Amino acid sequence: MSQVVGIPRALLYYELYPMWKAFFDSLGVKTVLSPPTNKRILEDGVRNTVDEVCLPVKLAVGHVFELKEKTDYIFLPKVISIVPGEYNCPKILGLPDFARYYLTDGHQLIDTSINLHETRRDLWKFFSEVGSRLGFKQLKTRLAYEKARRAQKEYNKLLLQNNYPEEAMDILQGRMVERRKETAGDINIAVVGHSYVLYDEYINLSVFEKLKKQGVNIYTPQVLADKVMRSETASLYKRLYWSLAQQVLGAAYYYMQAPFISGVIHITPFGCGVDSMIGELMDKYVGEVKKPFMRLVLDEHTGEAGFVTRIEAFLDMLKRRKLP
Amino acid sequence: MRITFPHMGYMWVCVEAMLSYLGVDVCVPPLSTKRTLDLGSKYSAEFICMPLKINLGNFIEAAEKGADTIAMAGGKGPCRFGYYAQIEHAILQELGYDYKLVVLEPPERHIFELLNKIRYISGNSSWRKIYKGIKFGFLKARAVDKLEEKAHWLRPREIKHKSTDKAFNQALQQIIKVKTPEEMPAAEENALNIMEQVSVDEQKPVVKVGIIGEIYTLLDPFSNHDLEKQLGYLGVEVERSLYLSEWINDHLLMGFVKDMPSHKDMVKYAYPYTKDVVGGHTREGIGAAVKFAEQGFSGIIHILPFTCMPEIVTMSILPELSKDKDIPVMTLIMDEQTGRAGVTTRLEAFADLIKRKKAAQQNII
Ligand code: SF4
Ligand code: SF4
Numbered sequence: 001m002s003q004v005v006g007i008p009r010a011l012l013y014y015e016l017y018p019m020w021k022a023f024f025d026s027l028g029v030k031t032v033l034s035p036p037t038n039k040r041i042l043e044d045g046v047r048n049t050v051d052e053v054c055l056p057v058k059l060a061v062g063h064v065f066e067l068k069e070k071t072d073y074i075f076l077p078k079v080i081s082i083v084p085g086e087y088n089c090p091k092i093l094g095l096p097d098f099a100r101y102y103l104t105d106g107h108q109l110i111d112t113s114i115n116l117h118e119t120r121r122d123l124w125k126f127f128s129e130v131g132s133r134l135g136f137k138q139l140k141t142r143l144a145y146e147k148a149r150r151a152q153k154e155y156n157k158l159l160l161q162n163n164y165p166e167e168a169m170d171i172l173q174g175r176m177v178e179r180r181k182e183t184a185g186d187i188n189i190a191v192v193g194h195s196y197v198l199y200d201e202y203i204n205l206s207v208f209e210k211l212k213k214q215g216v217n218i219y220t221p222q223v224l225a226d227k228v229m230r231s232e233t234a235s236l237y238k239r240l241y242w243s244l245a246q247q248v249l250g251a252a253y254y255y256m257q258a259p260f261i262s263g264v265i266h267i268t269p270f271g272c273g274v275d276s277m278i279g280e281l282m283d284k285y286v287g288e289v290k291k292p293f294m295r296l297v298l299d300e301h302t303g304e305a306g307f308v309t310r311i312e313a314f315l316d317m318l319k320r321r322k323l324p
Numbered sequence: 325m326r327i328t329f330p331h332m333g334y335m336w337v338c339v340e341a342m343l344s345y346l347g348v349d350v351c352v353p354p355l356s357t358k359r360t361l362d363l364g365s366k367y368s369a370e371f372i373c374m375p376l377k378i379n380l381g382n383f384i385e386a387a388e389k390g391a392d393t394i395a396m397a398g399g400k401g402p403c404r405f406g407y408y409a410q411i412e413h414a415i416l417q418e419l420g421y422d423y424k425l426v427v428l429e430p431p432e433r434h435i436f437e438l439l440n441k442i443r444y445i446s447g448n449s450s451w452r453k454i455y456k457g458i459k460f461g462f463l464k465a466r467a468v469d470k471l472e473e474k475a476h477w478l479r480p481r482e483i484k485h486k487s488t489d490k491a492f493n494q495a496l497q498q499i500i501k502v503k504t505p506e507e508m509p510a511a512e513e514n515a516l517n518i519m520e521q522v523s524v525d526e527q528k529p530v531v532k533v534g535i536i537g538e539i540y541t542l543l544d545p546f547s548n549h550d551l552e553k554q555l556g557y558l559g560v561e562v563e564r565s566l567y568l569s570e571w572i573n574d575h576l577l578m579g580f581v582k583d584m585p586s587h588k589d590m591v592k593y594a595y596p597y598t599k600d601v602v603g604g605h606t607r608e609g610i611g612a613a614v615k616f617a618e619q620g621f622s623g624i625i626h627i628l629p630f631t632c633m634p635e636i637v638t639m640s641i642l643p644e645l646s647k648d649k650d651i652p653v654m655t656l657i658m659d660e661q662t663g664r665a666g667v668t669t670r671l672e673a674f675a676d677l678i679k680r681k682k683a684a685q686q687n688i689i
Contacts, residue, residue, distance in 0.1 A: 050643075052636045052657070080402075080601050087402030090603035094637025097598040101644050113600045237410045238427075241401035273633040276371035277404055280411050283369075284418060 003134065005110070006067030006074045009034045010060035011092055014165045014195035015244075016082070018172055020075060022151035023127060026144035027136055032071050034063040037202035041066050046300055048102050054269045055203060055299050056196050057091050064099045073134075074103065075110045077126070081117040086243045089274050123149075159222045165199050185215040187318060190255035192221055192248050193267035194275075203298060204267055205307050214315050219261060221251030228254060236281070242274050249278040256291045263292035263318045270299035292318055325424070326351050327445060328391035330379035333543035334468045335568055337500055342461030343395075345504070346446035346453065353386035356546040360385055365660045367415055373404055374629035374659055375540035378547060380412050387421050395445055397576060398429040402603040403634050428576065435578055460505040462581070465569040467499045467512045472552075474519045476563065479556025481524035489553065491522045528559070531678050534616030536565040536609035537627035538635045541658050543568055548627055548658060549667045555625075558675040563621070565590070565612030566605060590615070597641050604634030610641055617649035623678040624651055630659035652678055 005024055007017065017033075024031045034041070037059055045062025053061075067074055076096045081087050096111035103109060110133060114126040124145060131141030151172060158168035170177045189211065197203055198220055208218055221229065229250025233240055240246050248266075255261045266282060268275040279295070286293040294314045296307070328351045329339050336352050343350040354360070356378055363384050364377030383394060394413070399406030409427045416423050426445055431437040443454055471492060478488040495515035502511045533555060541548050542564060552562050573581045579588075593611035601607075613624050626642060628635035639655055646653040654674045656667065 050636070050639050052631075052639060078600055087601075087603070090402050090606070090633040090637055093402065093600075094598070094602045094606065094634070094640065097602070097637065098640035098644070115601070237413070238398075238407065241406060271371055271631045273371065273373065273404055273631050276369050276373075276631065277407055277411055279369050280372070280415065284414055287418075 003073060004030045004032055004071045005134075006032045006034065006064075006071030008060055008063035008067060008074070008076065009036060010063045010200075011056060011095070011196050012079050012082075012088075014199050016079075016152070017165075018155035018169055019148045019152040021169075021173075023130075023144045023148035026147045027131070027134070027140065029134060031075075032067065034066045037062070037200050042202065042300060049098075052271070054091060054271050056194065056200075056269055057095060058300070059200070059203065060095055061099055061102065065102055068103055073108045073110050077130075078111050078113045080113055080115040081243075082114070083243045084116055084119055085239065086241050086246070087117065088244065089242060091273075156226075160225060162223050165195065165222065185212065185217040187215060187315070187322070188217045188219060188261050189318075190219040190251065190258075190261050190264045191267065192252045192255070192264065194244055194248060194269075194272075195222065197267050197269060197298070198222075203269075205298075205302065205304055207265075207267065207296070207307075207311070210308065210311055211315075214312070216315070219255060221247045224251055224254060240278070245274050245278050248275070249281060252278075252282050253285060256285055256289045256293075261291070262322065263294070263314065265314070266293070266295045268295060268297055270297050292321065325349065325393050325445075325447075326391050327393045327395050327426075328353055328383065328386035328389075329395050330382050331356050331544070331546075332375070332540055333545060333568065334472075334496070335465070335543070337468055337496070338461040338465035338568070338572075341464045341502070342457045343445070345460050346442075346449050346457040348446055351386050351389050351391040353382040353391075354389070356382065356544070361547075361660050367419060368411075371631050372411075373632050374547060375538075375544075376404070376408050376412065377660065378540075378544075379408060380415060383412065383416060383423065384419075384421070387423070392422070393424040393426060393445075395426045395428065398427040399575075400430065400432070402601070403632075405604070430575055431578060435580065438576060456505055458577075460508070462569060462572060462577075463505060463508045463512075464499055464502070465572055467508065467515065468496065469567040469569050470512070471495050471499070471515060471519060472564075472567070474516065476552060476556065476561060478519065478522050478524055479553065480530040480559045480561045481526060481528050482556075483523045483525055485557070487522050488519075488556065491519050494518050530559055530561045531622040531675070531682055532561045532563065532620075533623045533625055533678065534563050534565065534612060534621045535625045535627065536612045536616075537605075537625075537638070537656075538629055538632050539566060539571060539605055541627045541629055541656075542566055543571075547629075548656070549662070549664045551625070551627065551656070551667070551671070554668060554671050555675065558672060559679075560675050563616070565609055565616075597645060598637075602634050602637050604632070606634040606638045606641075609635070609638050610645065613642065613645055613651075613653075614649070617645070617651045621651065622682050623674065624653045625674070626653060626655045628655070628657055630657050652681065 041062035044065040045058035049058045049061050064074055078096045079088050080093055100109050112129045116122050127145040128141055155168055155172055158171055167177050211218055229247055232250040232253035233246055255264050326349045340350050340352050360381030361378055364381035368377050396409050398409055413425045428441050475488050475492045482488045495518040498511050498515040555562050574587050579586055587608045590611035591607040593614040594607045597610050598607055642653050
């Protein structure tokens, strides 16, 4: 079978790609990943979505566009819930419903729902549906599913060892990676936000590079164990029902108390509904712990110059504070 | 314990009825005004959706009237509403308001979860009384919905400008003043009679528009700048995708009342566009839009608050639906900066457009 499945390098790619990839590899299905975000992808995304959609979702549409000429299928599952009792953002849920319109005839979208809201066991349901959609027998799909789960576990472990998502993916696939050269900086800063914002350099104007150049050691939510972040949000009056927000808020809480962290930066897309809510909770906590904090709001019009100025001003302030 | 709750259109009529009947000391917040929204916007983040801002303003204004406990509905996601109560409470605390919070979470398994909370607020009334109280509130919601539906039909056909509004307000008073469930049937008949008195021109050509969107801006005339009235004056008969009593039945009573439209029917119409959970009322809205189009409506208006997550999905699907069904769609995004004049201009232009389109079609035939 020579079917090619395209996978967009967007949104939950940063969380779940190793699982998808291992699954298709095991079935012998060829996959193509869209390239890192570039100007054309951004423009395609902006042109083919309504203005009100947030930048990460616009980019996802751009990535779908990028893949449509090169593949038979595009893998864009409707990721409703990945943790029992929790959900994803409605825009992520709705994406396959409108991304569909940009595909040409004969081109197929794999938009199977993955919904673990009731139980984790429904993960099999998802994979078995995808498997049969591509014409595989249950048994073969089952094997692929087991491999997929193992790959995901490995991946999560690698993240905790301070590998950035794409480095961890490379290691998993046996590609040699040169360890990121971490020059020990003189100041520790936590950068929190959705993974598809923190690790897409094109969206965030290479914020990590910029910080490192200024001698900053960066701490992200991804190096914290899920358990740690969850215990931070456990004291909330009600369970936070967005899984990705758990990470962001949990990490923000954790780093705000951590003595070795000098300041916290929250990067958020313009108009993000989820962040508007956890932002309120973050701000309240900032008031209590008095840790320096900055929020950077990003959209497709964010200019490099203003962005750099704000980062520099924040760092200056931190450095001044550190002096006796 | 002096209980208050947030405003959403005429919801207060039904909530006040239920709580007063159960002997609760109720404090209805002053009706939402610009001040309410300004207060709420001042104390919440920019990208928070507008209904939360209005709720917050309601609570600040209710505190000025002595309220000390908030009762409101909750939710389990994925849209923001399920976390409203908690965020609002956190903001109020920070501002120094000492509110107690009771959240009526939609029951997950059994309606008793909800009944228990209501029983708690009511100071342990008997179950029989609680049942009657809920029914009373529900009857009021349904009566008001009927009046609104009636007004939708009358307004574009009224002979004297604003005579429908006048009758509606009088009729509404009939419903508001009722103190016991037993008096409801008579009051409802009375109220509908008042509406019947409006003189109309039945021959007048009207166009029909379906309104879909986010529940708050859909049901709350303050936050949508009297959308339905404005359309009515322009000779447009409107139908809404959602009514308060339907929402209460689906969301809080788990579909307990059987003989009314349910969201389950609506989502089936949405199938060609979206099959699974999105959140908010996306599926219901899309389903309603399909239904309106199939019933020959001339246009669809989609309304949502700025940054509303599920409705942005709806908005992204609508262009395709509009093409498929050849039906004009207009989207209105509301926030604290939206001016009434701007809304009026856009509604006039839309009404014009669909009237012309309809006339052109009739000429061809
Ligand atoms: S969580 Fe925020 S950034 Fe992510 S899709 Fe939803 S609105 Fe967009
Ligand atoms: S439906 Fe939209 S406006 Fe209403 S709470 Fe949810 S996100 Fe906010």
